[in-house]
Amino acid sequence: MAETAVYDRKANIDSSSFRFQPEDKRLILAHLSFAFGALLIGTIAGLLQTLQRAGWITLPPQIGYYQLLTAHGVLLALVFTTFFIVGYFYSGLARTLGGELNPRARVLGWIGFYMMSVGVIIATALILVNEATVLYTFYAPMEASPWFYVGAALLVVGSWFSAFAVFSSYLRWRREHKGESSPLFAFMAVATMILWLHATLGVAVEVVFQLIPWSFGWVDRINVSLSRTLFWYFGHALVYFWLLPAYVYWYVNIPKIVGGKIFSNSLPRLTFLLFILFSIPVGFHHQLNEPGITSFWKFLQVILTMMVVVPSLLTAFSILATFELAGRAKGAKGLFGWIKKLPWKDARFFSPVMAMLIFVPAGAGGIILASYQLNQTVHNTWFVTGHFHMTLASTVVLTFFGIAIWLIPSLTGRKLTRNMNRLGIVQAILWGVGMIFLSGTMHIVGLMGAPRRSAYATYGNHEVAMAWLPYYDIIAIGAVFLFVGSLIELYIFLHLMFVAPKTNEPVQYPIGDMAETAKEPPRILERWSVWIGLSLTLSIIAYTIPFISLFEHAPPGSLPIRTW
């Protein structure tokens, strides 16, 4: 029975009987543990702020709503994601590039880990002592402690070392396998990290050349619009940096779990390359309602934003095709019989499928937000928060939970027990229900005008604002569901780390096999210089004139201000 495969001893032995090297285990587990630590603090902050905004609780005077909001955003959106992604990538590289990371990649990996960790600890400490209540977008001229920006810089530059570790493993493999196309997992990890390097250039310039000198007092004034534009050069690509690792799992690992094959070796690669091209020259769709940028350039970037429809639809097609082919290969009959043949009782499959279902309305909401004029009705309302709690906090995070449940046992040499698997499914259901309450309601009340990022307020009991309040209660109920979901996830993590029974059999690391009919991918797909060149070219086209204009039409600049 396919449904029971996850705890079947025989099925747990992969054909390659792959085991991690101890050095790789330590590196990957360090990243995953850090990620789950961030999840714990971030999720507590999330619960408290939602309850405060609904008027259910009053925070003690030592803790501010906006302080919790900053901690929630930084620890979940920036820290949990980055550490998890890097750890997952290292695991897949070790698995598909000859069984281990090369020594140089390990050194680079540890440098990256320590730089990022130190940066995060500095930044988190400053948030907790209320010296950096500037939210995770830290817009100038609101000024945090300069050391908060130093922490942010360490996180970003540290992640570059993680990217170099990925490139190092990949390049070693390429040298040893001249003329071959690389394994799909490695290709996708490299593509994601190229996207990341290009995108983070924007925020690195903002932090290192604007925020740090200004907050230390080395320069008096800051060009606020320029800093926002640099931030959003990075800010939208950031969401694809979160999403692409989830796509990796859907494309590469899940086919094995459903008992199918990866039916094309080229299409998934093309998808990732399109993301490298169309993730970055699109930041203006976050700045549509502000002065200093002319409508022509905003509209051009709206067009480029919408181009992601193409790789998204390619992905939807590929994943569903893989599921259907797998179901039919197991003897499914009729138009939809294959759905019944899928491993619904396997948490490794169930969590990401929940993620995919939520991604459908999430994507539609994204198109609304990017739609130039329509954005005026929802910009900076709770609709936006609802949107990225469906994309990031559901689609991406549920996929990551689906990865963690087998990746951790495969690293610790413990068994993914029947009970943990069942708990994983319960967790995903709780998360899905919680998100319908939370994100669904945020969309509705956002359309009614409720602003995002605001503490409890009734706006002088204005009737418009009073109509929002019942919805806040529903959102708070959703947050309670999600908080319980997070605690269950942390329990699963700790159990698989320290408690689950040890096993001598290697625990399966699922990697899908290519279908026999899949053709060798065209060479051009792996000629990175071409794609990097195109990506830079598109960004230069979309940004050069607006950047010049930001200097030409620059006001005198702003002095630092602390307003919390």
Add this chain to the structure above:
Amino acid sequence: MPRYEKIWMIFGFASLILFLAILGIMAAFMGLNPPDSLRTTVAPEKVETAPPFDQPGVYQIGPKEYRVVMLSYVFGYNPGTITIPQGSTVHFEATSRDVIHGVYVPGTNINLMLIPGHITEFTQTFNKPGEYLYLCHEYCGVGHHLMQGRIIVEPSTT
């Protein structure tokens, strides 16, 4: 490429072009663009020493046509109440004296970012009478959620 995939991609591209065409027609021929002014001000902390923000307020510039010069600051707006007759067209010019703020009027298309040093311009006609709430929708500090104002659109008697 398999046949179904081709159909799927044609559907995708066609909807993409349709969506963009609708947005483009509204922008190019109906004048529906978000605020995009390139006007700037003196240094933000001195913005009240120079026109137009030395005299924020509501100015009638024609029959049922008004100019609103609005200054935002932590944590309020000047003017905090705007009273106009039904059917008025209002041209907003707004900026911030300190950090980034927003002006958002639920139920209308007024959704503006106010960046210190820059002037945000937007025009809106108010056809329905009533008391409209406006509020700050960009986090600006500890009193962000208290930052608000009112637009009172008085019913026309004619």
